[in-house]
Amino acid sequence: MLNKTLLHHDRTYIVGVSGGCDSMALLDCLRKEGFHCIVAHVNYNLRNDTDIDYQVVHDYCQKYGIKFAYKEVEHHEGKGNFQSQAREVRYLFYKDLLRQYKADAVVLGHHHDDVLENIYMSLNRGSQSHYIGIKEVSQVMGMKIIRPFLSCRKKDLRRYCEEEEIVFHDDYTNFGVDFERDRVRNTILNTYSEEEKEALYQRAQDINCKQKEKEEAIQGYLDLYHKQGKIDFHLVEDHLMDTFLYALLEECIPSTMIGRSLIEEIKKQIKSEKPNIQMNLPIHFLFIKEYNNITIQLHSAVEEYSYQINQGETFECEYFSIKSEGSLNSGIPVKEEDFPLTIRNMKPGDRIVTAGGTKKVSRLFIDAKIPKNQRRIWPVVLNCKGEVLLVPEIAKRKGYLSINPYFFVIK
Helix, strand or coil: CCCHHHCCCCCEEEEECCCCHHHHHHHHHHHHCCCEEEEEEEECCCCCCHHHHHHHHHHHHHHHCCEEEEEECCCCCCCCCHHHHHHHHHHHHHHHHHHHHCCCEEECCCCHHHHHHHHHHHHHCCCCCCCCCCCCEEEECCEEEECCCCCCCHHHHHHHHHHCCCCCCCCHHHHCCCCHHHHHHHHHHHHCCHHHHHHHHHHHHHHHHHHHHHHHHCHHHHHHHHHHCCEEHHHCCHHHHHHHHHHHHHCCCCHHHCCHHHHHHHHHHHHCCCCEEEEEECCCEEEEEECCEEEEEECCCCCCCEEEECCCCCCECCCCEEECCCCHHHEECCCHHHCCEEEEECCCCCEEEECCEEEEHHHHHHHCCCCHHHHCCCEEEECCCCCEEEECCCEECCCCCCCCCCEEEEC
8 A cells, every 4th residue: 555665764754643544554554664753643622532633643652662743732713724724733843843853754644535635626726737636745845745645545544444453533524514625525526436536537637747848847947946046037938937836835835725816916916016025925934026036935034133343353143244354345444433333234214424415224225126135134334323334235434435444244
């Protein structure tokens, strides 16, 4: 059942285990094949019997000496999309465990029935800008995700657990109709004959063959993006933009969270006349447009920084370093009475007196076309009186324009 060609015995894997028959069968197969596993279990406290899920997984791990990592989430109060929120919590937990245990990948128990559900939902939404179905190996949030059960049917995994006497616990909400996937599973696909299911699967494969051509066509754009960390969106041909954006998003967030509406909203922002745009994405990511360039970054609030520098002091931090040499635009001849200096990020109202008059630092950033996310961390040098002396590479205070500077602030 297990596609062992996807796995290696000399590596460590984080295994997502809910306690249901799919993931318990996966865990048992991995254990019997001798793979080194760290089990990850999340309790969302959504049902009144979730403690049973926990006990099933915990007892199995205790019995066989498998390391067990557990995360408990407060009861969901019905705000927002629970499945999306649960997925976000789960994947962030996996990411933490990957770092903690220096693991190679996350292994999940998705099976062929899950593939059919994904195909049906994708086709029903008109999604044809990406691979339809579920891949055996994919990248999400920088994590390698492996699904070695995709050729197995749900009924086969249940039978395996029963025959091997593997304890599991059914999530009764999976038999309801509250969520889209449950409705598709329990009211639509369960009425399909085996021939109809095979036809649905084959239809997706036909679409995927055509999609593969587009994915090959955008590979050059992806390579450029990965090299630069950004890309000029004008380079991407219009008929490939959907596929390109989907590929970028899929590297950051689970494919189930990438809908048609998200792609369209990003395209809307790209076409906007606004030069600088930031748009929130799922799982703490940001889509950023800076003039002609677009990128996706992890959302991280930039804290204010401020450092006091005494005469003759050397200094280096993540935002800047002080050197005795550098480019002319990054240096000034500091006077003894200027010390101690303060170097910090820009504050609203900062102004600098230049040879051309007094100017707002914020305006200088705009004129120099400095991207918004860079403006927030760009160093500003002030003397002990609070006067701005230098905005490195952009402006110097009047009277500090010497061609022989010796105090350089390097970004």
